[in-house]
Amino acid sequence: MNLLDDPRFSKALELFNSGAWYEAHDAFEELWHEQVDPNRRLLQGxxxxxVAHVHLERGNTRGATILMGEGIGRLKPSLPSALGLDLQALHTASSVRLHALQNERNPDDDPPPKLIHTNDAVGS
Structure with a gap:
């Protein structure tokens, strides 16, 4: 099944965008196991x-910083968009939060990242 047609993908997006970080991680991980690159690498990011946000919720800023940086790095090859998603927006919002963490500021002062649909499904 095409990832874009998989109802689990839509559910994972909903969970991510609602800030249900742990549940979003589980949903994306299930899909990730079934993918090959480049989608596999993108879903991992x-x-x-x-998971970085799960760490933030639990007060683990070091873990959040590491995973946020790794996730951002895995998005880069798919920028600006893939799977019908505006990855540039995700990259930017996540980078702002990473910068806050690296500078010992509260990342919650900035809006959480969202997975926004785009009409440009490059790389899907």
Missing amino acids: ILQIA
């Missing part, structure tokens, strides 16, 4: 960003 998204789930790492979700």
